[in-house]
Amino acid sequence: MSKVATRDAYGQALVELGGQYSDIIVLDADLSKSTKTAKFKETYPERFFSAGIAEANMMGVAAGLAAAGKVPFASTFAIFAAGRAFEQIRNSICYPDLNVKIAATHAGVTVGADGGSHQSIEDIALMRAVPNMTVLVPADGVSTAHLIKLAYQFAGPVYIRLGRTKVDTVYQKDDFFAIGEAKMVRDGKDATIIACGLMVQEALQAARELSLSGITTRVLDMATVKPLDIGAVLRAAKETKAIVTAEEHSIIGGLGSAVTSLLAEHHPVPVQMVGVRDRFGQSGDPAELLREYGLTADDIIAAVKKVISRK
Amino acid sequence: MSCRYTELADQALAMRRHIITMIGEAGSGHPGGSLSSADIVTALYFELMNIRPKNPNWPERDRFVLSKGHAAPVLYAALAMRGFFPLTKLKTLRKLGSPLQGHPDMQKLTGVEMSTGSLGQGFSAAVGMALAGQVDQQSYYTYAIIGDGELQEGQVWEAAMFAAHHKLRNLIVFLDFNGLQIDGQVECVMNVQPLPDKWQAFGWAVQQIDGHDLRAICGAVSQAKQEEQPSMIVAHTVKGKGVSFMENQAGWHGSAPSSEQVVHALKELEGR
Numbered sequence A: 001m002s003k004v005a006t007r008d009a010y011g012q013a014l015v016e017l018g019g020q021y022s023d024i025i026v027l028d029a030d031l032s033k034s035t036k037t038a039k040f041k042e043t044y045p046e047r048f049f050s051a052g053i054a055e056a057n058m059m060g061v062a063a064g065l066a067a068a069g070k071v072p073f074a075s076t077f078a079i080f081a082a083g084r085a086f087e088q089i090r091n092s093i094c095y096p097d098l099n100v101k102i103a104a105t106h107a108g109v110t111v112g113a114d115g116g117s118h119q120s121i122e123d124i125a126l127m128r129a130v131p132n133m134t135v136l137v138p139a140d141g142v143s144t145a146h147l148i149k150l151a152y153q154f155a156g157p158v159y160i161r162l163g164r165t166k167v168d169t170v171y172q173k174d175d176f177f178a179i180g181e182a183k184m185v186r187d188g189k190d191a192t193i194i195a196c197g198l199m200v201q202e203a204l205q206a207a208r209e210l211s212l213s214g215i216t217t218r219v220l221d222m223a224t225v226k227p228l229d230i231g232a233v234l235r236a237a238k239e240t241k242a243i244v245t246a247e248e249h250s251i252i253g254g255l256g257s258a259v260t261s262l263l264a265e266h267h268p269v270p271v272q273m274v275g276v277r278d279r280f281g282q283s284g285d286p287a288e289l290l291r292e293y294g295l296t297a298d299d300i301i302a303a304v305k306k307v308i309s310r311k
Numbered sequence B: 001m002s003c004r005y006t007e008l009a010d011q012a013l014a015m016r017r018h019i020i021t022m023i024g025e026a027g028s029g030h031p032g033g034s035l036s037s038a039d040i041v042t043a044l045y046f047e048l049m050n051i052r053p054k055n056p057n058w059p060e061r062d063r064f065v066l067s068k069g070h071a072a073p074v075l076y077a078a079l080a081m082r083g084f085f086p087l088t089k090l091k092t093l094r095k096l097g098s099p100l101q102g103h104p105d106m107q108k109l110t111g112v113e114m115s116t117g118s119l120g121q122g123f124s125a126a127v128g129m130a131l132a133g134q135v136d137q138q139s140y141y142t143y144a145i146i147g148d149g150e151l152q153e154g155q156v157w158e159a160a161m162f163a164a165h166h167k168l169r170n171l172i173v174f175l176d177f178n179g180l181q182i183d184g185q186v187e188c189v190m191n192v193q194p195l196p197d198k199w200q201a202f203g204w205a206v207q208q209i210d211g212h213d214l215r216a217i218c219g220a221v222s223q224a225k226q227e228e229q230p231s232m233i234v235a236h237t238v239k240g241k242g243v244s245f246m247e248n249q250a251g252w253h254g255s256a257p258s259s260e261q262v263v264h265a266l267k268e269l270e271g272r
């Protein structure tokens, strides 16, 4: 199975889209080699602008570009995009509903050795809370390429959360994707694992291992965290009667929160959340950190067993 | 050079050796900006700052904020060399569970006055520390180092205005003017010049020095202590200073040397 970092797929997708659509403008804040917008910069230097280390201004400039008819993609690390420039995103991009695409890389603890100051575990919560914002968290390189194109075609603000490390390729090139639609990547009847981003690979591994002990699980890739695919979540709750959520993010305000609030209102079933439990990240290598923060296939397996016991 | 400066120069060399060794060991980190700040940090920790490593929270101590937090190795080397923690800890840099996080973390390591890493924010915190000293009529000084790329953050200029407005004469800041950031030359990425003029216009006392001249660094601080305003010392530096293959190379901003490169670098940094 090939492994690709979603940030690399983003950089590649931008270059391809740039050739087709001349209204795309790319902005970056001194991290173009890391966010992979450098490829676009090499190919279309006249449509790439460095904002310098000034994320708040970058978001404001993106708003202006969008107001003047361009489709800006603004990139930096997730912590500086959703965090540093939060209020500019809220008031200059989402409030006026401007067509800005924010592609934020290095999300979650798999940033690794740079440590907790650079590991964004709150960005889904922040971006999800703002009206008009669409939040995408792709699981692999193939879906990233599709979702970047769909984000371009979509009218309105979109936040795309991307990772630093390589992840398993889950999809085939010509699989169908749509914003707002969960993808069932495996079916089962004992519980459903709803995951996004890198946790989809962990969920699939957990599902494979569980099946060896006779437990079958459905796995939903919730690449669109907002708007949530309500139908897919409610069907999973009704048909499998137990849900595990899995995200490389705080359990406060992220995918788990989105799923649990929906279920609490419409169809309460037992839920276990796999995610960061109200702690900051720290330095370490990505695999170690996934273990330290309870974000591995083994943690999902434990959560599935627990949730089934609560049925 | 008087013997005092000879001794400081030796400390600076030793600091550079620690920087290279620990980043090599960690396999990731930021050598370029650590090496460019090494002489300033040496002067601060071995000559200028009034600190008590055995009593690190002594209320009257001078404060230091490394606003360009990615240069953490230079701070860790200084703290270890001054006895805040054993030198052997340096090899835990960036490892799981280490107090030596990728960027300085005041909750994990004694001697770190402010957690930094998100550019622009440490400078504001330094302003706050100086303000507290002024409010309490304390005699301590607050020192900080900021990067030239870091100046692009709007927050820096908000803090600049605040410090001058409140006449924080107890605030002495070094600008590590090495001309480089990640994506290349500061001039090409987002020009920040004219520099002395900008700080003057914001109401700061400005000096320009060679940031690798220990005597000039110490002299600039004595001069700054005479001023009635906050001081910006524009220190002209070389990113990667002391390791020939790293000097003035943007590529060495955030990559670790291989074990062979560590050997080469250490050879260049041998003491006399």
Ligand SMILES: Cc1ncc(C[n+]2csc(CCOP(=O)(O)OP(=O)(O)O)c2C)c(N)n1
Residues within 6 Å of the ligand: A029, A030, A031, A053, A080, A084, B032, B033, B034, B036, B068, B070, B117, B118, B119, B120, B146, B147, B148, B149, B150, B151, B176, B178, B180, B181, B182, B239, B253
């Ligand atoms: C708010 C923020 N944006 C982006 C980064 C990523 N980053 C780390 S170092 C760096 C370049 C810093 O350049 P400069 O201030 O000139 O530092 P130096 O050359 O002294 O290393 C960037 C963009 C960051 N740490 N914080």
Ligand SMILES: [Mg+2]
Residues within 6 Å of the ligand: B147, B148, B149, B176, B177, B178, B179, B180, B181
């Ligand atoms: Mg610089």
